[in-house]
Amino acid sequence: KNEVEQSPQNLTAQEGEFITINCSYSVGISALHWLQQHPGGGIVSLFMLSSGKKKHGRLIATINIQEKHSSLHITASHPRDSAVYICAVKQRGSNYKLTFGKGTLLTVNP
Amino acid sequence: DGGITQSPKYLFRKEGQNVTLSCEQNLNHDAMYWYRQDPGQGLRLIYYSQIVNDFQKGDIAEGYSVSREKKESFPLTVTSAQKNPTAFYLCASSIDGRGNTEAFFGQGTRLTVV
Numbered sequence: 153k154n155e156v157e158q159s160p161q162n163l164t165a166q167e168g169e170f171i172t173i174n175c176s177y178s179v180g181i182s183a184l185h186w187l188q189q190h191p192g193g194g195i196v197s198l199f200m201l202s203s204g205k206k207k208h209g210r211l212i213a214t215i216n217i218q219e220k221h222s223s224l225h226i227t228a229s230h231p232r233d234s235a236v237y238i239c240a241v242k243q244r245g246s247n248y249k250l251t252f253g254k255g256t257l258l259t260v261n262p
Numbered sequence: 263d264g265g266i267t268q269s270p271k272y273l274f275r276k277e278g279q280n281v282t283l284s285c286e287q288n289l290n291h292d293a294m295y296w297y298r299q300d301p302g303q304g305l306r307l308i309y310y311s312q313i314v315n316d317f318q319k320g321d322i323a324e325g326y327s328v329s330r331e332k333k334e335s336f337p338l339t340v341t342s343a344q345k346n347p348t349a350f351y352l353c354a355s356s357i358d359g360r361g362n363t364e365a366f367f368g369q370g371t372r373l374t375v376v
Binding site for chain 2: 187194196200238249252253
């Protein structure tokens, strides 16, 4: 069983829809990262959080430490949001290691 | 502009040859990392370095080697001992190696062994 599970694996939406991507993890963590990977392959860090909620533009990330669950929400989705979204956790007690989910492929159609 | 530069973007290698992937950062970050990405799998850590002249093996270090002679550079050599080298390779850096700071990633190098 993977330590970091994302759902869904693939998601197709129409422009303007509200998007939710989920991440569950089975280990104790000190931080959780949400990353965005565009078709060219480069990765951009969207959020790093250890509690509560963060917002940046149309993106919102939440985390529930007790339930070991995080969600990434995209409001008013746009075709340029089409990408792979990756959840990664830093395990508590590890000095360096991030454990990555397999990613969620989001396609937003116009 | 600060960032991480990986080169080349695409690389072809004949079986049995060593090849070196470049990673340079001008963010003044202490920690640097190399990850491998395969279809349908999460990123896996090959090597990491928390400070100049020091590096540690990650989860899949066999068949790879690195050096960290300068703070801004962390080249990865894929040796002929790596049994399945065709993959997408990503370099990353962070202010420190504690994992609680934002990670910055390069654009990646796609290596194909022919």
